[in-house]
Amino acid sequence: xxxxxxxxxxxxxxxxxxxxxxxxYTATGYPSLFWYVQYPGEGLQLLLKATKADDxxxxxxxxxxxxxxxxSFHLEKxxxxxxxxxxxxxxxxxxxxxxxxxxxxTRLSVIA
Amino acid sequence: GAVVSxxxxxxxxxxxxxxxxxxxxxxxxATTMFWYRQFPKQSLMLMATxxxxxxxxxxxxxxxxxFLINHASLTLSTxxxxxxxxxxxSFYICSARSSDRGPGTGELxxxxxxxxxxx
Numbered sequence: 223x224x225x226x227x228x229x230x231x232x233x234x235x236x237x238x239x240x241x242x243x244x245x246x247y248t249a250t251g252y253p254s255l256f257w258y259v260q261y262p263g264e265g266l267q268l269l270l271k272a273t274k275a276d277d278x279x280x281x282x283x284x285x286x287x288x289x290x291x292x293x294s295f296h297l298e299k300x301x302x303x304x305x306x307x308x309x310x311x312x313x314x315x316x317x318x319x320x321x322x323x324x325x326x327x328t329r330l331s332v333i334a
Numbered sequence: 335g336a337v338v339s340x341x342x343x344x345x346x347x348x349x350x351x352x353x354x355x356x357x358x359x360x361x362x363x364a365t366t367m368f369w370y371r372q373f374p375k376q377s378l379m380l381m382a383t384x385x386x387x388x389x390x391x392x393x394x395x396x397x398x399x400x401f402l403i404n405h406a407s408l409t410l411s412t413x414x415x416x417x418x419x420x421x422x423x424s425f426y427i428c429s430a431r432s433s434d435r436g437p438g439t440g441e442l443x444x445x446x447x448x449x450x451x452x453x
Binding site for chain 2: 254256258264265266267268271311315321322324325326327329
């Protein structure tokens, strides 16, 4: 079945550091790929998405490129802020009435 | 954007009581909603798929008599935790997919989550 593997955390960075959170997937066909963010005590929010190979999703300074050849969707940000501290989930989904398949999540802590 | 609302956002109950959590899609119709459970510092575990007008489909290992799901309308699904026990304490999150926003993208919209604490 489909699966998502993302790097284990926690990841602790200083403010303005470069962030990379690795995500790889296994899936049949051509799924859509997502990064969701969960701030402390809150539900999940969509951060960015990509629906086909070579698409780049971007939002709030975060970027991720759908790489079919490496089955990856790594999340990057050039300069993190304390407010980026959260848990980040990589996920995939096929269209229709199929649920998201999540990675285990990566906790990011950014210190001033 | 599409909004999915959950209520209550947190609830504390005594062991043995039942708790109902509502999930509403506020500006779109959702024939299918999904219920997830999240344990502390862990990922989301899909519990069941809620289908409007029919029985929910439960994932392996999820007790359907324990977690009752009702999808009464195109905008409302409810999860009832029956005879709750401390091990049912968790963060429950619902989600839904809008057919008219990015059709075919597979994006899900999530509720804010409901934190259940069973004493």
